[in-house]
Amino acid sequence: MRERPKIKDIAERAGVSVATVSRALSDSALVTAETRQRILDLARELNYRPNVSARSLRTRRSMSVLLVVRDVGNPFYLDILKGVEATAREAGYSVLMGNTESDPARETEYFNMLRDGHADGMILMTGKLPPAGGWSHLPVVVALEMIEGAGLPHVQVDNIGAAREAVEHLISIGHRRIAHISGPLPELMSLHRREGYREAMRNAGLDVPESYEVRGNYLLESGQECCRKLFTLPEPPTALFVANDEMAYGAAYELRRMGHDVPGDVSVVGFDDLYLSKAFYPPLTTVSQPRAEIGHVAMELLLKILSGAEIDCDEPIILPTVLHIRGSTAPPRQ
């Protein structure tokens, strides 16, 4: 047998033309059941697999989509990837993972992969469009993050509302001096979570001294660092609303190092509900995003676009969050 059987090999053995084989393989109605069966059997016997390059070249579809994140090293993206992958597989698409590390060159590169036929569409989770421009009308869905004025469809959560709810919880159990460790600014997601914090404080008639808002970068070490800053203040907070779980881990760790009990002395609330947060000590109170669902919905949307449907890009799709109240929050000491 040849190295890799091709349609021609099957055709010769079956005594039919390549066209017929192609039709049989793609379940066309234009083949008699009997011929089709013979061809299918032969294909199985030869262990035939269609060459993807040839097929893509001809059909002009790669049957794969690009999932672009800013850091594959972040476990947060994993469940989203799973959601995307499951949905993609079902529709016969494979998923290519793209990692930008916030490098504009790489951001552009992944967009170029849409043009060179590497992928048919893209789910973008970097919150940025590449600098060059000219990326409208492309089959791109923005998930998780937001890109304003891009005219692209969005799948996200209500970051403002979710943050507000988290801070309201702290207020409801008696906290007044609540500080916020934010993500990098002026990114929209960070801004929104901070806005939710501010709204909750304002609604409760609570002051937010400028020193109570510290800017982090979503990484664990940054949580530690921001926490240290807050606890050198003359009047340190009794509770922290931290913009993601990873920094919340860092903050809780640093608090313990400084001799503060969590939640005895200081309450901590995170955002994301990483899968370790429930095993963390103390189990972290945090906002849970429907990550797999975000991936699923984003992929569904992309499939729709790829099938030629018109999509309304004005209204983002908003998925619900849940505040999980665990052991890291408690009423302040009297």
Next chain:
Amino acid sequence: MRERPKIKDIAERAGVSVATVSRALSDSALVTAETRQRILDLARELNYRPNVSARSLRTRRSMSVLLVVRDVGNPFYLDILKGVEATAREAGYSVLMGNTESDPARETEYFNMLRDGHADGMILMTGKLPPAGGWSHLPVVVALEMIEGAGLPHVQVDNIGAAREAVEHLISIGHRRIAHISGPLPELMSLHRREGYREAMRNAGLDVPESYEVRGNYLLESGQECCRKLFTLPEPPTALFVANDEMAYGAAYELRRMGHDVPGDVSVVGFDDLYLSKAFYPPLTTVSQPRAEIGHVAMELLLKILSGAEIDCDEPIILPTVLHIRGSTAPPRQ
């Protein structure tokens, strides 16, 4: 301008043949510097990108490799992926992530992707070959896990030695009743880590009652569950050597739930050094694997194979581990 410029478009404008354009674009020496420059300028101006399908079809190389893991949801793989990706990019390869979920059908499918031209080579981290067989001589590198008798090159760590060292640490600080929560059996990696545990115990003249070896599945909940089993024994252990960090988190969590202090009452050692382990409470004593380096070395090896070099498959490449002693281990109570 055409929808997507192709070589022909450039050729027409440059007043040369497609062959010349192709040569100029691939930096062939058979073009005058002047012609090349003209073509390059034109290509840039038209924003030309070669069609990957056409190129792959012709060259019979996809310039991408497959990285197959059993669970993309496991953060453990992320650093490996980063190592693989960086090395692959440099050589002009893209990386496709494959996720098997331990499903034999999917395991086979990824191997098939090598045959249908989707990828040129594969880094396999599932520890299994698909059932069908016939996968020798394929450009495959096994990383992290081991597959015996497959005739494939391996990149891994010395699991036996690393486990032994971890348990020796527990023994050296005075523990005698040391239990082991293993990974799924009879997988080679689990077996090796257990073997290291047994060796350390044997060398110290310590008994391992059968009930002190509990089988887990590397997931957090499994760590909890195994821990519960161990602490219903008439003589529970004073220390645990757990086959990975995730189960160690679960075990530590469960110990606290049951009212045991870590490390006051029970010491816990993990394996993997996930990035959260240092912020865990108490900071986890654990074996660190050079994950990015594993990815890097595996990809280098794969590149060598793809370039046609002969590889010695008899001797695995062994990378060093480091035992990080942190707060989760302490001498037993007197």
Next chain:
DNA sequence: ATGAAAGCGCTAACAC
């Protein structure tokens, strides 16, 4: 229902 043939965009012989 089946076959012949064109061609997707590119590269690599082979000519000159």
Next chain:
DNA sequence: GTGTTAGCGCTTTCAT
């Protein structure tokens, strides 16, 4: 150094 040409393996008209 450049052009001509023949495919890579597949799908899809257009005939029959």
